[in-house]
Amino acid sequence: MKKGEDSGRILAHMTSSLPVTRREFLKRMGILGGGIVVYISVGDPSALAQPPRSGALFAGVPHDFNAFLRIGVDGEVTCFTGKIEMGQGIITSLAQMLADELDVPFVSVDMVMGDTDLCPWDRGTWGSMTTRFFGPILREAAAEAKAVLMELAAEYLKTPVKRLMAKDGVIFDKGQTGNRVTYAQLTQGNIVERHVKRKPPLKPASEFTVTGKPFPREDAVDKVTGKAMYAGDIRLPGMLYARILRPPAHGAKLKGLDTSGAKQMKDVLVVQDGDLCAVLHEHPDEAEKALSRIKAEFDVPKTTLDDENIFDHLLKVAPEGSIVSRGGMLESGNKLARQIFKETYLNSYVAHAPIETHTAVAKLEKGKATVWASTQSPFGVKEEIANSLGLPSQNVRVIAPFLGGGFGGKSFSMQAVEAARLAKLTGRPVHVAWSRAEEFFYDTFRPAAVVRITSGIDGSGTIVLWDYDVYFAGSDGAEQFYDIPHHKEVSHGHWQGASGYHPFGTGPWRAPGTNTNTFARESHIDIMASKTGMDPLQFRMNHLRDRKMRSVLRAAAEKFGWIPAKIPSGRGFGVACGIRSGTYVATMAEVEVNKNTGAVVVKRVVCAQDMGLSINPEGAKLQMEGCITMGLGYALTEEIRFKRGEIFDLNFDTYGIPRFSWLPKIETVLVRAEDSPPQGGGEPPIICMGAVIANAIYDAVGVRLFQLPMTAKRIKEALNKV
Amino acid sequence: MEESIHFKLNDKPVNMTVDGQRMLLWVLRTDLGVTGPKYGCGEGLCGACTVLLDNEAVLSCQTPVRELNGKEVITIEGLAQNGKLHPLQKAFIKHDALQCGFCTSGMILKAYSLLRGNPQPTREEIIQGMDENLCRCGSHIRIVEAIQTAARELKGGHEI
Numbered sequence: 001m002k003k004g005e006d007s008g009r010i011l012a013h014m015t016s017s018l019p020v021t022r023r024e025f026l027k028r029m030g031i032l033g034g035g036i037v038v039y040i041s042v043g044d045p046s047a048l049a050q051p052p053r054s055g056a057l058f059a060g061v062p063h064d065f066n067a068f069l070r071i072g073v074d075g076e077v078t079c080f081t082g083k084i085e086m087g088q089g090i091i092t093s094l095a096q097m098l099a100d101e102l103d104v105p106f107v108s109v110d111m112v113m114g115d116t117d118l119c120p121w122d123r124g125t126w127g128s129m130t131t132r133f134f135g136p137i138l139r140e141a142a143a144e145a146k147a148v149l150m151e152l153a154a155e156y157l158k159t160p161v162k163r164l165m166a167k168d169g170v171i172f173d174k175g176q177t178g179n180r181v182t183y184a185q186l187t188q189g190n191i192v193e194r195h196v197k198r199k200p201p202l203k204p205a206s207e208f209t210v211t212g213k214p215f216p217r218e219d220a221v222d223k224v225t226g227k228a229m230y231a232g233d234i235r236l237p238g239m240l241y242a243r244i245l246r247p248p249a250h251g252a253k254l255k256g257l258d259t260s261g262a263k264q265m266k267d268v269l270v271v272q273d274g275d276l277c278a279v280l281h282e283h284p285d286e287a288e289k290a291l292s293r294i295k296a297e298f299d300v301p302k303t304t305l306d307d308e309n310i311f312d313h314l315l316k317v318a319p320e321g322s323i324v325s326r327g328g329m330l331e332s333g334n335k336l337a338r339q340i341f342k343e344t345y346l347n348s349y350v351a352h353a354p355i356e357t358h359t360a361v362a363k364l365e366k367g368k369a370t371v372w373a374s375t376q377s378p379f380g381v382k383e384e385i386a387n388s389l390g391l392p393s394q395n396v397r398v399i400a401p402f403l404g405g406g407f408g409g410k411s412f413s414m415q416a417v418e419a420a421r422l423a424k425l426t427g428r429p430v431h432v433a434w435s436r437a438e439e440f441f442y443d444t445f446r447p448a449a450v451v452r453i454t455s456g457i458d459g460s461g462t463i464v465l466w467d468y469d470v471y472f473a474g475s476d477g478a479e480q481f482y483d484i485p486h487h488k489e490v491s492h493g494h495w496q497g498a499s500g501y502h503p504f505g506t507g508p509w510r511a512p513g514t515n516t517n518t519f520a521r522e523s524h525i526d527i528m529a530s531k532t533g534m535d536p537l538q539f540r541m542n543h544l545r546d547r548k549m550r551s552v553l554r555a556a557a558e559k560f561g562w563i564p565a566k567i568p569s570g571r572g573f574g575v576a577c578g579i580r581s582g583t584y585v586a587t588m589a590e591v592e593v594n595k596n597t598g599a600v601v602v603k604r605v606v607c608a609q610d611m612g613l614s615i616n617p618e619g620a621k622l623q624m625e626g627c628i629t630m631g632l633g634y635a636l637t638e639e640i641r642f643k644r645g646e647i648f649d650l651n652f653d654t655y656g657i658p659r660f661s662w663l664p665k666i667e668t669v670l671v672r673a674e675d676s677p678p679q680g681g682g683e684p685p686i687i688c689m690g691a692v693i694a695n696a697i698y699d700a701v702g703v704r705l706f707q708l709p710m711t712a713k714r715i716k717e718a719l720n721k722v
Numbered sequence: 723m724e725e726s727i728h729f730k731l732n733d734k735p736v737n738m739t740v741d742g743q744r745m746l747l748w749v750l751r752t753d754l755g756v757t758g759p760k761y762g763c764g765e766g767l768c769g770a771c772t773v774l775l776d777n778e779a780v781l782s783c784q785t786p787v788r789e790l791n792g793k794e795v796i797t798i799e800g801l802a803q804n805g806k807l808h809p810l811q812k813a814f815i816k817h818d819a820l821q822c823g824f825c826t827s828g829m830i831l832k833a834y835s836l837l838r839g840n841p842q843p844t845r846e847e848i849i850q851g852m853d854e855n856l857c858r859c860g861s862h863i864r865i866v867e868a869i870q871t872a873a874r875e876l877k878g879g880h881e882i
Contacts, residue, residue, distance in 0.1 A: 087822030087859045216815055223823030224811040224830060226758025226798035233757035241752070285748040355762045355770050355824045355858050404760070404824025405858045436763040622818050622864065629860030652767040652856060660849045660862050 026191065034189045036071040036148055038141040068120060068141035069098065071149070075169050075184030077102060077109045079138065082122025082379055083130050084114035085219065086354075086403035086410070087626075088682040089619040090130045092218045096615055097135055099210045101142035101203060103166040104183070106210050111218065114375075114400030116382045124377030126408055126508055128581035128680025131615060135678060136202075143200035152186045205613055205674045212674065214618030219402065229401045231374040232359040236429040239361070240269065241284035242422050243291040245277040246438060249645030250504040251301035261293030270294075271425050278422055280430065305503045306643040310448050311346050314472055314493075317501055321490035324475040333465030333486025337456025340465075341527055345453070345520035347473075347690070347708035348639035350446040350509060351649070353657055356404020357439040362419035363429035368395045373416035376406045381413045385420045396420075407630075408508035412444050437650040444507030445640055447495050449473035451520035461532035463543055470517055472501065477514030477578060477687060482525070482543040503645055510627070511683035514580045515634060515690060519708055522576035522691030526567065526698065535564035536695065537575050548610050552586040553577055555608035555669045560588040567699045572603075574696030576688040581680025583611040584671075587628075587688035589664070591696040598716030600636060600697060602662070607685045608669040612676040624668040624685045631689025632658045639709050729790040731756070732800025742788030746780075747771045749787050750797065758798035758827045762856070769855030772828035773797050779835035798827035801834070809875040810834055810868070819868040821859035829855055833869045842873060 026037070070078045079098050085091040095109040102109075112118055114125075122134075146166065153171035154161045157179050165174050172180035205212065222228035247254070254277075259270045262279050268290040269280040279290035305313055360373040362385075369391060375381045378398040386393040403410060419432040434442070449472045456465035466487035470478050475491035493501060495512045509515075529539035537557055544550050556562075556575070565571070572593065577586040590604040605628050614620045637656035641648040649655040668685075690708050698704050703718040725742045728735070731754065740749060750756040750773070759782050762770030766784040773782045774796040775789075801808045810830050813819070820826045829852070836843065836851040843851065848869050857865065 087820075089821065217818060217820070219823065220815040220818070220820065221807075223820050223826050224798075224807070224814045225802060226756075226827050228823050229757075230760070230824065232761070233751075235752075235755060235757075283744075283748060283752050285744055353858060354822070355768060355856060356760065356822070357762075403822060405822040407858070433761060436765070618818060622821065622861070625863055626821060626860030629862055630858065651763055651765055653765070657856060657858060658860065658862070659856065660852045660866065663849060663862050663866070666863055 030070070030072060034073045034191055035187045036145050036190075036192045036194070038068050038145045038194050068138060069145060071145060071183055071187050073184060073188050075104075075108065075182055075187065077104055078112055079109060080112050080119040081134065081138070082114060082116070082119040083125045083134060084376060084378065084400040084403055084406075086125065086376065086406035088130075088623065089217060089616065092215055093131060093615040093619055094135070094138060095218060096210045096213075096215060097139055098142050100208045101139045102146050104169045106215065108169060114378045115397070116378050116399070117397045121379050124380060124411055125406070126376055126411055127512075128583070128682045128684070131678045132582060132680055135615070139202050140200055143202055144194050147200055148192050148194055149183055149186055152190065152192070153181050156181050156186060211615050212613065212617065215616055217619070223402075230356055230359070230404050231361060231372045231401055232356070232431065232433045234361040234372045234401070234431075236361065236363055239429040239431055240280040240282060240426060241287045241431045241433075242278045242280045242419070243284070243287040244418060244432070244438075245291065245294055245296055246441065247298050249298075249300050250647075251303065251645045252298040254296060255299050256297040258295040261295065262290040265290050265293065269426060271422060273421065273425055276418065276421060278418075280422065280426060284431070284433070301645050303503060303644055307348060307448075307639065307641045311450050314448060314450055314501065318471045318492040321469060321492040322475075324478045324489040324491050325480050326488040327480070327484070328486035330465065330467055330486055330488055333456060336458050336464040336486070338459045339531065340454065340456045341524065341531070342454045343452075343524060343527065343706065345451040345516075345523060345706050347449050347516050347519065347634075349448045349506075349642075350634050350638050351440055351443045351640055351655060352405075352407045352409025352509060353439070353443075353652075353655065354403075354405025354407060354409060357434040357436060358410065358413065358415040358442070359433040360413070360416040360419035361429065361431045362416070362423040364420075364423045364427075367391065368397070369420050369423070370397045370399070371416050371420050372399050372401055373413055373419070374403045374406075374410055375400050375413035375416060376403070376408070376410040377413070381416045384413075384417050388417050389420055389424055407510045408512060409443055411508055412505070414442065436652070440640070440650045440655065441647050442505070444505040446509030446512070446515070446634070447472045447502060447506035449516045451516065453520060453524045455524060455528060457528055457532060461534060461539075461542075463528060468521075470520070473516035474513030476512060477517035477580065481546055481549060481579060482540070483545050484543065503642065504647070510630065511580050511687050514578065514683075514687040515631075518576065518578040518687040519690035519694065522578065522688065523694050523704070523706070526574075526695045527704065530567045530698070533566050536567055537562055538564055540575070540577065548584045549577060549579070549586070552584045552608045552610050552671055555671050556586040556588050556606050559608065559667055559669050560606040562588060568702040569699055572696050572700030574692045574694070574699055576691035576695060578687045580684040580687050583609055583679040583681065583684040585609050585684045585688055587685065587692045589692045589696045591693060591700055593697055593700045593715065595701060595719060598712035598714070598719060600693065600710065600712070600715065602632060602664040602693060602696075604665045604667075605692070606667045606669070607688070608671055609684060610671040610673050611679045611681050611684070612673050613678045614670055614681070615678055617670055620670060620681045621668045623681050625666050627683065627686035628666050628689065629658050629663070631686040632662055632664075632693075633709075635690045635693045635709060637709050637711060639711075725788065727787055727791055729792065730794040732796055740787055743786050745783055746773065746785040746787050746790065746795070747782040750782060756797050756799055760824055760827065762825070767856075768825070769828040769832060770825050772831045772855065774831050774835060777835065777838055779832045796831070798830060801830065808834070810837075810872040813868040813872040813875070814865070817864045817868040817871065819861055819864035821861050825855060825857045829857065829865055833865075833872070837869070837873055837876060841877060843869075845870070
C-alpha cells in the first residue's frame with residue numbers, strides 16, 4: 001500500500017518482476033538519479049525483526065537487496081516495510097518515528113508496505129510487534145541515513161559535522177545558519193548505499209518533535225473518499241471472478257461431482273484440478289449462480305464432536321504440558337493453605353470475522369506471478385504460492401494493499417494460493433473473494449480452551465498456593481505476576497492446534513492465549529477476594545509488588561472512582577489486570593444484569609495502560625477503544641457452534657459481534673512512561689474484557705460465570721441455580 | 723433478463739443493458755468499476771455495501787439494479803463536491819473514526835442518510851440509526867462523535 005492520490009494506479013500497474021541486479025534494484029527504488037538507500041545487514045537476525053515461534057511456515061530467505069528507506073533527489077523519504085496496515089495505524093506511527101530520527105517534516109515521509117519485491121523480508125504483522133521490534137531497527141536505519149547526510153553536508157558546506165545541525169530536511173551551520181543545504185541538494189546526483197552494521201546513537205525521547213504527538217492517520221483521507229485500495233478492489237483486464245466448491249463440513253471428502261449444469265452456462269469456465277473445483281466468470285454474481293448449479297456429493301466425517309463436548313475431548317487428548325513459570329513448592333503451599341479453591345474455566349471457539357473476507361487477485365505473466373492479497377504475512381504467502389505453482393520464489397511477488405481487518409486471522413491466506421492456482425489454470429487474472437460463509441468456515445478460530453486452577457489462601461487471606469494448567473490456549477498470559485510463594489503454571493498444547501486436537505483450524509486471535517488466561521486468572525483472584533471479604537482491588541494490591549501493575553491499577557481506580565467494598569456489592573463493578581506484549585493493563589467496568597433474561601449491559605469501561613513510550617498517543621487510545629469494544633464480543637456473545645465438522649454460525653445473523661447499541665462509556669488512560677521503550681499497542685486492553693465483565697456480573701448479581709462467552713442464556717442458567 | 727437501465731451515478735448519467743435482477747453492489751464494483759461500496763456479508767447484515775439511492779441509504783447487495791431506473795445513486799466516491807470533502811468525511815478524519823477503513827464508506831453514507839432525516843440527532847438516535855452497520859475494529863465511539871460533529875457543521879455551526 002502506498003499513500004497518496006495514485007495509490008490504486010501504482011498498485012495495479014507496478015507488476016514487473018523481482019529485481020535480480022543491484023542496478024535493477026536501484027532503478028526500482030527510483031534513485032538512479034541520486035539518493036540514499038539504507039539496507040538491512042543480511043544475516044543479522046535481529047534486523048529481520050522475527051519472532052521466535054512458528055518457524056517452518058514462514059522460513060523465508062532474505063534477498064540480497066533489501067532497503068529500509070530511501071531519500072530521493074527531491075528530499076522525500078520513503079520507508080519500505082514488509083509490515084502491513086490492517087487498521088492498527090502503523091502507517092502513521094512508523095512514519096512518525098522516521099520523521100523524528102531523520103529530522104524531516106512528517107508529510108515528507110512516504111510509506112511502501114507489504115510488497116515483497118520492494119520491502120525487506122518480514123515474518124508477518126501480528127503480536128503487537130511492529131513498534132517494539134521493527135521500530136528500533138527502522139530508527140537505526142534512519143540514524144544511519146542521517147549520519148550519511150551529515151557527512152555529505154560537512155563536505156558540501158566545508159564545515160565539520162560537529163558544527164552542523166539538521167531540521168526539517170535542511171542541514172545548517174549552528175554558528176552561521178545562512179550556511180545551509182537541503183537533503184534534496186545533497187542527494188542530487190549522488191547514490192549512497194549503506195548497510196546498518198553498528199548501532200548508531202538514537203535520539204532521546206526529549207528531542208522528539210513528531211513522536212509522542214497525536215497525528216491524524218496517514219490513510220484517513222483515502223479511507224473516507226473510497227480511494228483506499230483493498231485486495232478485492234484491484235481490477236485487471238480480462239479478470240475472472242472465481243467461486244470455489246466447498247465441502248459442507250470439515251473433514252468431508254468429495255464423492256461425486258457433476259459440473260454439467262455450470263458448464264452449460266454462457267461464458268462460465270469450470271476448472272477442476274485435484275482438490276480444487278471452481279467456476280469462473282467475468283461477473284462474481286454469475287460465478288455464484290454457476291456454483292449453485294454444481295452437484296457434489298460428499299462423505300461426511302463420523303466425528304461426534306460438537307461445541308458442548310469439545311472441552312472433555314480437549315482434556316482427554318491434551319499433550320503433556322510444559323512449565324511456563326514456577327516458584328516455591330506446591331506441597332508447601334498446600335500445607336500452608338487454610339482454604340482451597342478449585343475451578344475450571346472454559347472458552348469456546350471465536351472467529352476473527354474481519355469485515356473484509358479473505359481476498360486475492362492473481363495474475364501470471366511470462367512465468368511470473370503477481371498476487372494482491374489481504375494477508376498479514378506477504379512473505380509467507382509468497383513461498384506458499386511459489387511451492388504450489390512450482391515457481392522459483394523470486395518469480396512470485398505478493399503485494400498486501402490495505403487490509404479490511406486481520407486480528408490474526410489473515411496470518412493464513414489460502415485464498416491467495418487459490419487465486420494463483422486458478423490464474424495458472426485459466427491463463428487469465430483471477431479474483432478470489434471468500435463469501436462470508438467461507439470466511440467463517442475456513443477461519444483459523446481462537447481455540448476452545450480449558451484452564452484449571454487450584455489455589456489456596458492461608459489464615460490471613462494471603463494466597464499461598466497457585467497450581468495452574470491451561471489447555472490449548474497457549475502460555476501467553478499464563479505467567480504469574482502476583483506474588484505467590486508457591487506456584488506453578490503449566491501450558492498443554494498451543495493455540496495453533498495440531499491436527500487431531502481440534503476439528504478445524506485454529507490460530508492466533510488478537511492477543512492469542514492471553515484473553516483465555518486472563519479470564520481464568522482474574523476470575524479466580526476475584527473468587528478468593530470474595531471469600532476473604534476483601535475488596536478485590538485491595539486483594540490484588542496485597543499480592544503485587546510489581547510497580548507497573550500497581551500503577552496501572554491505581555490509575556484505573558482513580559479514573560473510575562473505585563470505592564472499596566466487599567463483593568458481591570450489588571453495584572456491578574469489576575476489575576481485572578494483565579500483561580500483553582510488554583504492556584500493562586488494568587481495566588474496570590460497570591455492568592447491569594437483567595435478572596429475568598440474563599442479559600448484560602456494560603455501562604462503563606475504564607482502562608489504564610502502561611505501554612512505555614507512546615509513539616502516537618491518539619492512535620494508541622484508538623487501539624485501546626477498539627480492543628475494549630471488540631472484547632465485548634468474546635466476553636458476551638461470540639462463539640462458533642458446530643457439530644460433526646459442520647459450522648453453524650456462517651454470518652452475522654447468528655454470530656453476534658459488538659454493535660453501536662452495545663457501546664459503554666469508554667475512558668482510557670495512558671500512564672506516562674516516555675523514558676521506557678515502546679511496547680505493544682494493538683492488543684493489550686482486549687485481554688481483560690472477559691474477566692472484568694465476569695467479575696462485574698458477579699458483583700452485580702452474585703453469580704460466577706466459568707465459560708466464555710457469558711451469553712444471556714448462560715447467565716440465566718447460573719441465576720436459576722442460585 | 724437483460725433490460726435497459728438508466729440512472730445517475732455520482733452526478734453522471736449511466737445507461738446500461740443488464741440483467742435487472744443483478745444486485746447493485748456487483749454492478750457497481752465490476753461493470754462500473756466503482757469499488758467504494760464493499761462486500762462484507764452478502765445478506766444485508768453488515769452495511770459495508772451501503773450506498774445512497776435518492777439520498778436514502780440502501781444496502782447495495784440487496785438492491786436489484788432494476789430499482790434504479792430514473793433514480794440517483796451516490797457512492798462514497800461521489801460524496802465530496804468539487805474536491806471539497808463533505809462535513810462527515812472531515813469529521814471522520816478529525817475524530818480518527820476509522821481503523822481498517824473497510825466499513826467506513828458504508829458508515830459515512832448511512833450517517834448521511836440519518837442526518838438528512840434527522841439533522842440534530844441525539845447520541846441515542848445516532849446509536850440507534852447506525853446499529854445495523856458493523857465495525858470489527860471497534861471504532862464505534864469515534865464514529866458517533868464524528869456524526870455529532872458533522873451534524874453541528876451541517877446545521878451551519880462552526881467549521882470542523
